[in-house]
Amino acid sequence: MRRTRRLPIPQHEFGFTPDTFNLIQDTAQDGERIACERAEMDEARRRAQKAQASLPMHATAFRLRAGDTIAFAGQSCPVVRVTDSSAVVAVAKPPRDFTTLFGVRVHIQPKPALVRISPNSEVPILNR
Helix, strand or coil: CCCCCCCCCCCCCCCCCHHHHCCCCCHHHHHHHHHHHHHHHHHHHHHHHHHCCCCCHHHHCCCCCCCCEEEECCEEEEEEEECCCCEEEEECCCCEEEECCCCCEEEECCCCEEEEECCCCCCCEEEC
16 A cells, blocks of 8 residues: 655745735726726727728628539539538539349449539539
8 A cells, every 4th residue: 555645735835915915995096997998998999990991791692502503524513512611512423333243233323522612613503
């Protein structure tokens, strides 16, 4: 069984001054200071918002929307989702046909490939 020694307790951990525990101080001066600082912060925030260039209203309106069918890669492809940076398009892969060792013909349709393009791409929209 292992014994651990207790750590020594420091005699003077912090050097407190009597003013540390004086919780009742001049609240009038402190309140005025806080109100003045808050007014300065609000004024600075108002100036910054006024100076900031406003974004155009059409900044979030993309040309492509989720659910559109577009002509992409020589075929019609559905648009799966649209975000700020990309539009995800499902491009169908060609089916695979082969014969097994037992003479059975098998037809496999692979999952579509997901391709990311710009949401403002100039591709023809077939169906909206």
